[in-house]
Amino acid sequence: MSAERITRREMLKRLIVAPVGAAALATLPVREGSAAALQPYYEPYFVAVLWEGRTRCDSLWRSLKGDVVAILPTVQGTTPYDRLYWTGYALGSAPVNVNMRVLARAVDHNGVPLGNGWRAIGQAAIQTPPQRWFRVEIPEGHWDEYRLEVRSATPRLVYSRVIASQGYWKE
């Protein structure tokens, strides 16, 4: 294996000078296992990033987006997803003690919720030493909208990401 760093202009020159022929392509070594690592994992792949960002946690129940408006979803359009994964990291030197809860609801063909409020899927306390990662798996899938809420008696900054899996293989 060899590699070198070149400029885009140099790369274009080399491609023009030495185009890859179709006959050669047929015998090129490829490995399907690399596909997942090399392509972005949103469409057409079956894991999607639904949300990514920073949340200021305080004593109020806040969506990961920061709002305290209980009717607003944190993520929408989640019907295809079998389960969600929330991975995060809390800043600060004190031990982490953040309460979280997950709410969900379904919508009709126009995107209007079937009813008021939310279904509470789960609630937990995230308690870790300072500056550690945490991960929450939300196995109740195929709801259309989720609201992920956090609160903390001690104000904290939490960086997190929510991804969703469509579950290609049967479990």
Added chain:
Amino acid sequence: MPVRFLRNASELADVSWETPLPVQVTNARPVPADTLLVATTTVTDANRDLLGSTATELPTLDGCMQYRKLVWFYFRSGAAATTYRVLARATDHNGAPLGAGWITLATGTLPGEANTWGRIEIPASGDGYYDQYRIEVWRTAGSNYDLTSKIVGVR
């Protein structure tokens, strides 16, 4: 002459087993989930399916063979004790049921109070792949109320 490709935006690499050409998987497909039904049912003391039909041979959902499971989401506006029943059956190539009646996949009390949400997986365990489903509800006490349902088919 080695064949090279652009890796990491500005790095040229020789094609080899360690650095293969980037390829896209074409035989793997995400599992789509399809909305099969959105309906509001008035739950009475009569045995009705989610479409309001009392004709027991009529399916609520047809053409469901491709779905491994169905997920029934609902919002109930009333707290009246309610029984639900999930029935299923297979059809022939012409869409005619193989026989009369249904297999009972599930029956029980519909969970939840007034103005609450619910979620029921059909079947609760294992795989579905039935052609037709009939989902019935009826109250066993209290007053009539509206039940708004959404059914999603998962392949």
